[in-house]
Amino acid sequence: MLGWIDTIVQGVLLGGLYAMFAMGQSLIFGVMRLTNTAHGDFIILAAFGAFSLALAVGLPPAAAPWLALGLMLPIAFAAGYGLQRVVLNRTLGRDPLPSLVVTFGLAIVIQNLLQEIYSADPRSIESGGLNTASVSLGGGLAVGTLPLLIFVIAVAMAIGMQLLFDRTPIGRAFRAVSDDKDAAELMGLDHRHVYALATGIAFLLVAVAGTLHGMKTTVSPADGPALLLYAFEAVIIGGMGSFYGTLAGGIILGVTQAIGFRFDPGWGIWFGHIVFLAMLVFRPSGLFPKTR
């Protein structure tokens, strides 16, 4: 019995990480219907970036990754804003192909550049023992400190993003431009700028997700596509248009994979994919869809 509870709890915490992967994608797709095939690769890029920065700042491992993340945040925002403004804005329109191909091209560029710089060896960000520390939840149940921290941050992200959307002027602008781009332009809104802001914010989320991911496990240049699929599945399971939905979707995916792993390690990820496909068949709009 304890074994099952442990599996579920591990799954929930894993789901927090998946939800974190998915937040940025949920934001971008919600605002501008853009499918970023390189999303997972950007997370891995952030992880490697944090890895190098953490080594460069010369602080003890318990503090280095956090400073690295702090330094990366403004860079990530600028990169996201710039990428959207210069490249991705040109790919938007009725046809999904241009954005798909351009981001696919970006994915290949990122994966191979990382391969060139870091070789195919897996790396991990030193965190001064944080990735092995554990916390007791009582009743003989213990969880890793880092996974728990990741989960808490993921929940905070979901709450933060939903508040941003519902209560702030920029959130209003995001919702308006997503509803009707031309009408929003009539209000004086410049969609090129608003889209770029959304991508900038999404890249902030990606930077956090990548850094934490790199602290928790090892990363290699080719890991990106798998993360893309998890993020995508979390968004679809949860229902598009809601950050709480994305959080729920991530958790469900994490629990599903954990249960699958418990039966047979080879079938863990497969089980997650199957549950996702089943969701598509029986509840295509997801669990908590907002009206779109």
Add this chain to the structure above:
Amino acid sequence: MALLTTRKLEAFYGDFQALFGIDFEIERGEIVAVIGANGAGKSTFLKTVCGLLKASREAVSFDDEPIGGLQPGRIVQRGIAMVPEGRRLFPSLSVEENLLMGAYAKRSGPWNLEAVYDLFPILKEKRSDPSSALSGGQQQMVAIGRALMSNPRLLICDEISLGLAPIVVKEIYNALPRVCAGGLTVIVVEQDVGMAQLVSSRLYCMQEGRVTLSGPSGDLTREQISQAYFGV
């Protein structure tokens, strides 16, 4: 001096020419109507004025400055606001949020939330409701209020009677004098010829991308308008 002028304005959808040299002008404080059947080019005309459709630079002047081809956002900031055809409210936003979006351009002036609620009290009641939950007439009020929130100098109303019951249309047009009290200039685009003649001081009639008739609203006869409207 005219507030808005167009000179030989042309507009294209790809290779298809929709406007063939429109000459138009409106003075400060006037209410001018533009009438015409479906496909006459009224919406196209408005789109070029608002920047949603490309126009050559000198073809449209606002306050003596050429604005042809500018981005819609820039044109709004100069003081032109449109109540779009079909309302085009933001369904994900509440009534109040729709109004607040109107103030995005941050122009100063008499219009704010309180003033709009004063003009259309029912909206204050429904301020937190999703805009899609309102009746057609109430949505039209939100659309007008949203345009007013940008404190424009020129307000363009694109077919605000469309899809509304006559009594509701009357109620909305009754609010027009209060809207214009502060010196606001208004272009009214209408298919309802009678209403257009009633509320405006001058009118233009369009057919197949050209102006076929213009003059003081009170002076034009039924036959003249029929001729210009339908071309028969």
Add this chain to the structure above:
Amino acid sequence: MTPHALTAPQFDVSRATTASRAGAVVGLLLLVCLATFPFWADAGWMREFNEMACYLIFAMMWNLLAGYGGMVSIGQQAYLGLGGYALLAMGNFLGVNPFVAVPIAAVLTMLVALPVSQIAFRLQGGYFAIGTWVIAEVFRLSVANVSAVGGGSGTSFTALRGIDKATRQSVTFWLCLAGAAASVALVYWFLRSRQGLALLAIRDSEIASESQGVNVRATKLGVYLVAAFGAGLAGALYFLGNLRISPDAAFTVNWSAFSIFIVLIGGIGTIEGPIIGVILFYLLNKFFSDYGTWYLVGLGLLAIVVTIKFPRGLWGWLSHRFDLHFFPVQRRLVLREPDKEISHD
């Protein structure tokens, strides 16, 4: 006074162009020439041709699906891999002649695509694309867990061991040549048919075509199944020539990545495009693949630039500029000379 009869202008629907007539002749000559390869060409050349033929089939099908059907998929490798594994199963376990098994594998793949389409069609646009990728991953993971076909590390085609080398190489080559020619012919024929016209209409506007009586669902399903058949064919042929199959090689997303590149460089939505694209891809590979990761970076950047600056691709640009069509699928209205007036008394 006798009134003149009002005659409506009479039109003919014309398709062929001078270029297409010339192209047809050249094409046939080329085919005949290629067919003689096994008698004099190097085995290495034939293998390279086989590989490119498979890319051509796969890319042509992707082009049909995306460029004409409007369904952008990055998961067609699911069917390519399935075709390869179906061939393996039939040859190794059921004792079917591997060459005969190739078309059967394609048909089996198409049958699997039928239920899968019901899941995939739940999604639209960009999310449809990623959904197809998930499905391909499910195929890959499923196969990787089946030890009978070698699990994660794959296995070899034992059924081919009994056949002598020269025969195997020749027949494989002819099959690839036939497959490539057939897939081009199939797509060409399909687009010239009523189904094809319906497809072009759907691509332009689903709602408008639905109102004209086009069964949008059935047409899209038909295209999806044809594309799956082609992908299965490409997979069976590829692994027939490769002698060995593994889940990672069979179901890698690189198939989609390269075929997207091929179609985009060549020109999406044209038949000539993928042909030109495969030739370009072959040349790029030949000269630059030694640069490893930098070569791939270059390909990725090239794809980005082409998508933004030259959305029609190389052939699309040429064909638009010089009005060249070797595979004329457009229909021209040609005005017939007006009939003589008929006078009424």
